[in-house]
Amino acid sequence: MDQLGELAALVGAANVITGDDAQGYLTDWRGRYSGSALAVVRPGSTQEVADVVKWCGRHQVPIVPQGGNTSLCGAATPDDSGHALVLSLGRLNSVREVDTDNDTMVVEAGCILQTVQQTARDVDRLFPLSLAAEGSCTIGGNLACNAGGTQVLRYGNARDLVLGLEVVTAQGEIWHGLRGLRKDNTGYDLRDLFIGSEGTLGIITAATLKLFPLPVAQCTALVGLQSVEAAVSLLSIARKGFGPALTGFELIAGNCLHLVTHHFPQQRMPFDGPSAALPWYALLELSDSESADHARERFETVVGDAIEAEVVVDAVIAENISQSKALWHLRESIPLAEKEQGKSIKHDVSVPVSSMADFVRTTNEAIQSRFPGLEHVIFGHLGDGNLHYNIARGTAFSEDDLLGQQEAIYDIVHRSVHHYHGSISAEHGVGQLKRDLLDQFKDPVEMKLMRLLKQTLDPHGIMNPGKVVISEAG
Amino acid sequence: MDQLGELAALVGAANVITGDDAQGYLTDWRGRYSGSALAVVRPGSTQEVADVVKWCGRHQVPIVPQGGNTSLCGAATPDDSGHALVLSLGRLNSVREVDTDNDTMVVEAGCILQTVQQTARDVDRLFPLSLAAEGSCTIGGNLACNAGGTQVLRYGNARDLVLGLEVVTAQGEIWHGLRGLRKDNTGYDLRDLFIGSEGTLGIITAATLKLFPLPVAQCTALVGLQSVEAAVSLLSIARKGFGPALTGFELIAGNCLHLVTHHFPQQRMPFDGPSAALPWYALLELSDSESADHARERFETVVGDAIEAEVVVDAVIAENISQSKALWHLRESIPLAEKEQGKSIKHDVSVPVSSMADFVRTTNEAIQSRFPGLEHVIFGHLGDGNLHYNIARGTAFSEDDLLGQQEAIYDIVHRSVHHYHGSISAEHGVGQLKRDLLDQFKDPVEMKLMRLLKQTLDPHGIMNPGKVVISEAG
Numbered sequence: 001m002d003q004l005g006e007l008a009a010l011v012g013a014a015n016v017i018t019g020d021d022a023q024g025y026l027t028d029w030r031g032r033y034s035g036s037a038l039a040v041v042r043p044g045s046t047q048e049v050a051d052v053v054k055w056c057g058r059h060q061v062p063i064v065p066q067g068g069n070t071s072l073c074g075a076a077t078p079d080d081s082g083h084a085l086v087l088s089l090g091r092l093n094s095v096r097e098v099d100t101d102n103d104t105m106v107v108e109a110g111c112i113l114q115t116v117q118q119t120a121r122d123v124d125r126l127f128p129l130s131l132a133a134e135g136s137c138t139i140g141g142n143l144a145c146n147a148g149g150t151q152v153l154r155y156g157n158a159r160d161l162v163l164g165l166e167v168v169t170a171q172g173e174i175w176h177g178l179r180g181l182r183k184d185n186t187g188y189d190l191r192d193l194f195i196g197s198e199g200t201l202g203i204i205t206a207a208t209l210k211l212f213p214l215p216v217a218q219c220t221a222l223v224g225l226q227s228v229e230a231a232v233s234l235l236s237i238a239r240k241g242f243g244p245a246l247t248g249f250e251l252i253a254g255n256c257l258h259l260v261t262h263h264f265p266q267q268r269m270p271f272d273g274p275s276a277a278l279p280w281y282a283l284l285e286l287s288d289s290e291s292a293d294h295a296r297e298r299f300e301t302v303v304g305d306a307i308e309a310e311v312v313v314d315a316v317i318a319e320n321i322s323q324s325k326a327l328w329h330l331r332e333s334i335p336l337a338e339k340e341q342g343k344s345i346k347h348d349v350s351v352p353v354s355s356m357a358d359f360v361r362t363t364n365e366a367i368q369s370r371f372p373g374l375e376h377v378i379f380g381h382l383g384d385g386n387l388h389y390n391i392a393r394g395t396a397f398s399e400d401d402l403l404g405q406q407e408a409i410y411d412i413v414h415r416s417v418h419h420y421h422g423s424i425s426a427e428h429g430v431g432q433l434k435r436d437l438l439d440q441f442k443d444p445v446e447m448k449l450m451r452l453l454k455q456t457l458d459p460h461g462i463m464n465p466g467k468v469v470i471s472e473a474g
Numbered sequence: 475m476d477q478l479g480e481l482a483a484l485v486g487a488a489n490v491i492t493g494d495d496a497q498g499y500l501t502d503w504r505g506r507y508s509g510s511a512l513a514v515v516r517p518g519s520t521q522e523v524a525d526v527v528k529w530c531g532r533h534q535v536p537i538v539p540q541g542g543n544t545s546l547c548g549a550a551t552p553d554d555s556g557h558a559l560v561l562s563l564g565r566l567n568s569v570r571e572v573d574t575d576n577d578t579m580v581v582e583a584g585c586i587l588q589t590v591q592q593t594a595r596d597v598d599r600l601f602p603l604s605l606a607a608e609g610s611c612t613i614g615g616n617l618a619c620n621a622g623g624t625q626v627l628r629y630g631n632a633r634d635l636v637l638g639l640e641v642v643t644a645q646g647e648i649w650h651g652l653r654g655l656r657k658d659n660t661g662y663d664l665r666d667l668f669i670g671s672e673g674t675l676g677i678i679t680a681a682t683l684k685l686f687p688l689p690v691a692q693c694t695a696l697v698g699l700q701s702v703e704a705a706v707s708l709l710s711i712a713r714k715g716f717g718p719a720l721t722g723f724e725l726i727a728g729n730c731l732h733l734v735t736h737h738f739p740q741q742r743m744p745f746d747g748p749s750a751a752l753p754w755y756a757l758l759e760l761s762d763s764e765s766a767d768h769a770r771e772r773f774e775t776v777v778g779d780a781i782e783a784e785v786v787v788d789a790v791i792a793e794n795i796s797q798s799k800a801l802w803h804l805r806e807s808i809p810l811a812e813k814e815q816g817k818s819i820k821h822d823v824s825v826p827v828s829s830m831a832d833f834v835r836t837t838n839e840a841i842q843s844r845f846p847g848l849e850h851v852i853f854g855h856l857g858d859g860n861l862h863y864n865i866a867r868g869t870a871f872s873e874d875d876l877l878g879q880q881e882a883i884y885d886i887v888h889r890s891v892h893h894y895h896g897s898i899s900a901e902h903g904v905g906q907l908k909r910d911l912l913d914q915f916k917d918p919v920e921m922k923l924m925r926l927l928k929q930t931l932d933p934h935g936i937m938n939p940g941k942v943v944i945s946e947a948g
Binding site for chain 2: 099100101102103104124145146148152153154156157159160169173174175176177179180181182183184185186187188189190191192193195196197201212213214215232235236239240241242243244245287288289290298350351352353354355381383384385386421422423424425426427428429430434438441442443445446448449450452453454456457468469
């Protein structure tokens with residue numbers, strides 16, 4: 001039997017995909033990375049995943065695990081050798097268990113994030129992970145890259161939402177670790193080792209997720225600010241005044257909002273006059289366990305104090321759900337408006353919140369001193385110290401000129417991030433995109449330990465090779 | 475130069491302790507474990523820790539890291555061979571940095587937990603880790619064993635309170651990982667691998683901790699319940715009604731409260747009549763970002779609804795801080811009252827909250843069917859599924875009879891925990907006490923991976939040997 005025949009015997013012929021039908025799995029969704037593969041296999045159970053991994057071990061065939069194929073760093077795309085197998089988790093998409101008394105659910109890796117959110121909502125619970133790709137990304141991919149998103153301030157990153165895992169190791173063994181326990185100190189934390197490893201140490205096939213009470217009401221406010229310093233002060237005030245009810249704190253540069261209202265004129269700036277022309281804005285979200293009125297009252301008290309203290313210049317507090325949605329829609333439309341404007345050079349970085357103002361100021365200066373006239377398009381999750389610090393061509397550069405300077409711009413921004421003890425990949429991961437930057441910016445002992453772990457858990461280098469870190473074995 | 479002379483050259487002669495002065499380091503605080511050692515060394519800096527570890531590597535001398543020596547499972551006590559060095563972190567006790575804008579602080583491993591809490595409070599912040607030994611345990615030990623405590627429901631275990639680490643590896647290299655970032659996806663999560671590894675993979679020398687806003691007010695209520703099922707229903711109601719303001723939910727069996735009021739008559743049962751004789755109670759704590767009045771009003775609303783729904787029989791809501799403290803004091807006095815009553819057989823276990831009622835019922839039945847008349851002393855952190863399920867001699871057994879059955883009782887309880895997919899060590903760790911139970915109760919693939927990690931990161935087996943897991947090398 002040939003190789004494809006052997007695979008078909010493991011997962012069924014219909015689930016071994018080659019030729020044109022495989023194309024959608026071989027290019028990432030933004031069209032930045034593409035590769036080729038021996039085949040795409042779609043196992044239908046954890047045991048079939050294990051069987052395929054064992055087969056790959058025997059034949060030294062590299063495996064590229066893939067969920068919704070929405071990686072922003074090429075983590076789920078094979079190289080162009082054509083030797084690898086793309087292992088799609090799409091058919092492992094059952095919700096295995098929902099336990100409301102324990103506030104947990106067990107889901108398989110191929111479940112779409114939106115399905116997971118909805119399943120929780122159906123039993124009056126919240127699964128808080130929320131990000132732009134939620135309609136197509138899978139929970140397995142979210143865990144593999146430790147996804148972030150807009151609710152991290154309150155609920156943490158993807159890893160913080162997981163109690164247990166089921167994993168197929170590089171040896172094709174199954175670790176049955178689907179525990180639903182909030183306290184378990186019986187040994188090393190393997191769970192967090194696999195979460196965030198981008199499929200390079202093993203394949204997550206299912207997870208026990210934490211659920212939370214669904215807030216009774218949510219309310220949103222947009223405030224105008226004179227500076228990033230003022231935004232940092234406001235964050236402190238808001239954390240004190242709202243406690244854990246503060247579930248969102250997004251920083252938005254003024255030009256981002258103007259970009260949105262320019263390209264999508266049905267959306268409107270909620271301020272008039274000088275308040276519509278401020279350099280910075282912040283979007284705050286409260287999740288309340290009492291009522292919408294209570295949330296609004298809390299906003300009025302705390303934001304009112306911040307206006308009196310001259311931290312906030314002006315504020316719009318949503319009167320109802322549709323106004324809250326309209327404010328969020330402004331924030332969520334920034335990437336789309338950016339795209340309308342043309343290509344830009346994007347960064348997903350984090351720095352300590354206390355360094356945020358200095359980081360923005362000195363990085364802007366460094367960009368302008370080398371490339372006068374480029375435009376800064378800055379927005380992000382200030383509460384997590386996470387900025388999407390993007391550079392657009394402005395009026396002084398052509399798109400080609402801008403893209404020609406991509407490496408130089410990356411370098412300016414990453415060096416600045418490093419100077420402020422930040423991270424060059426806050427929430428998107430490493431994949432292929434940033435793999436070769438890690439040695440430059442990470443502690444050498446940490447890199448040595450990472451290579452040692454890769455070498456130990458995947459000694460033949462078959463798990464998503466070329467992503468995150470290259471061990472000595474390759 | 476002899477070995478002690480070489481060590482004195484590394485850390486100073488005054489910090490190499492032998493003979494009688496070393497005794498306090500060689501026996502655990504409960505007097506359950508004792509051992510002997512070549513010496514106790516007290517390095518004064520991370521570099522000195524690294525120097526000592528390198529020296530130990532060259533001479534194949536095992537190292538037992540020790541913080542406040544408050545382990546409940548013998549994790550910080552050497553064996554009796556006399557070959558090991560006890561490495562006390564007590565002199566590494568600086569607070570290196572407090573960053574209020576970033577809500578973080580950097581502390582060295584030897585800082586006493588209470589000092590860490592107080593340092594946070596001094597800048598109007600909360601460091602929420604809280605447990606009985608806080609006056610003498612160190613943050614390094616808390617992280618090494620991933621301590622739990624009373625605030626886990628809201629703030630998580632020790633690992634959830636850490637952003638970055640500084641670690642001396644088994645090779646005596648220093649990993650500089652003191653990041654203060656809430657989002658960082660640049661590789662494998664080494665932080666969580668060292669946290670909870672009980673010093674068997676490396677030595678944590680410093681940590682970047684998360685700080686939280688100090689609540690404006692806290693309020694406590696004690697409620698009477700007919701059953702564990704009712705307590706689980708109330709937890710669900712309280713999580714919905716209070717959201718993240720619910721910072722404590724302790725389950726207490728009625729006999730525990732009577733034990734306290736019997737041995738400490740200055741403490742009083744806050745109920746009269748039939749409400750004072752209920753089988754179960756729960757202690758709830760709210761942390762409010764508005765006011766004490768608001769917290770009390772919320773209690774009245776939500777607990778009032780629970781009384782109307784016949785989930786709660788009766789309730790006492792503290793009128794002021796001193797009443798809140800008195801209610802907590804009842805809960806905190808249970809272990810002391812237990813001790814007054816005589817020796818007991820203790821378990822630190824967790825099960826899914828949804829299995830809690832069945833676990834208690836069937837385990838009680840199993841104990842009574844084998845040993846009629848033993849007394850169950852049950853209390854714990856219901857919100858985390860964590861019970862201290864203890865067995866006292868009651869009136870039918872002598873203390874010696876009880877202790878003679880210790881292994882049989884452990885076995886009944888642990889098998890029951892396993893049946894309900896629970897953990898035999900919820901928050902105290904493994905140490906020496908539970909090491910040999912792991913193979914019986916944990917997934918074999920997980921045990922294989924744990925041994926592989928131990929073997930990889932500590933190939934010569936010098937890091938706290940005999941604790942948690944034995945690798946093939948020993």
